[in-house]
Amino acid sequence: MQKDNFALRLKCPYCDDFFSSHRDLRVHIGRDHKEKTDEFMETHFGGRWIEVDFISLMLRKSVGMLTEEACLECGGCDVACPISVIHEGFRPFDVSLKLLEGQVKEILSSDIIWGCTACYACGQNCKAGMPPFDVIETLMNLSAHIGYHFPRRYKEYNKSILRSGVIQRPVTLKMAELTRLAREDVGLPKLSAQPDLTKFKEAMRKLADMRGLQ
């Protein structure tokens, strides 16, 4: 019963029906508003079906399991969390509580969840076996995907991977040429060759097509 709090509630833009999954909504549009299908796909998701489905599946799996019965509300995750004593505002227990109250959107629109270091310590004290880390990671995925928040430096990392195969922070990038020149002087070993960037990008594009992203 608690699940209803955070089950997705998606309203059909063309009538007053509600749906609990993107898949159901899509099927509904295809069946009852056939003439609107293309418009809907374009305006609402830009065809991003696979990834949206994928993330909402994860959300249902991890968030859906978190119920008032399942979480003992002992606060053990907060005690174990090395960040919560330092970072004003980041409390794994708060995230769980807000979810139990169904405040998914509030969590997503604040940048609180981005304080999680994925150290997984919250799992050690969780007597209910419902550690917040899984839920938080899924919420980060969702937040990034919907476009609420995704830290700037991570965007740079992503770009760097697409450009060179590896993460090079901007400051390193500036020194890259210098490092390359100095590499032998300081006795650095030969590095592994870059991916064949043309093919690498093609594979990434293929994946993006599958995910329906640009």
Add this chain to the structure above:
Amino acid sequence: MKYAFYPGCLSQTEQFGCLLSARETLQRLGLKLETMDGSSCCGYQSFRLSSPITWKFLTARNMALAERLGLDILTICNECNLSFKQVKKALSDDPQLRKHVDEALRVEGLEYHAKNETYHIVEVLHDKIGVERISDSVVRPLENLRFATHPGCHLFRPKELHMPDEAEPHKLDDLVKALGAETPDYPGKLDCCGSSIYASDEGSALKVAGRKLRSVKESGLDGIVTICPHCFRMLDASQGDLEDASGDERLRVPVIHYTQLLGLAMGINTTKLGLQFNMSPVELIYRL
């Protein structure tokens, strides 16, 4: 023993000390390391959060490259290692995901069959090479030194996965003790270094690292030994930023990567171990 050597982005582009010392010591211990040409970032840091499928593809791609070489992977990074473990599990649990990943892999003519193992350097040093053989390789025992070991979260968590070390990690301690040094407990030993939020929230990351450094300093230990390039960077290179941010000069603590320490004990010269790249006062250790 021959492995496909996967150092990860950080040690290849920034933390050269970790890479240099790992290669030098592993090879002297008789390991053959095959370079993984064409490998890329594992995607754990950024793509894991923005596009889980891309992350899983990138990691699977690296595993497929190692399969092509017919070798097990040896990584020196806690995050890459966790990435391999998580993605392996995800791919075996989710046929749909596997299908998408396989399709993208085919573009580069790669295939992933989950045939090869992935190992963290601690597993190789502790379980394969063995503490005894490491102890035998020591020519300059590190006597009278007391270190704070920092295994790093992803060496032993999450407990649901088969991680390189147990829930009460001891392998890094065993390895340091094999060199003749002591590793007393200190408060917050198993706490996070803060590195994972360095990109999203630098201020908090520095505070987390500062707490660790303070704890080590107050325990009166000679320095910190890390085994993950991310923890190493956070604890070693951020000391200057931390000093600027907090105005607290007392947080200067020598930080040394395990393979650098191993190299010192094996009598390898400091340049070959990349000790010139450490930013903390590491000379306090090797001059002792």
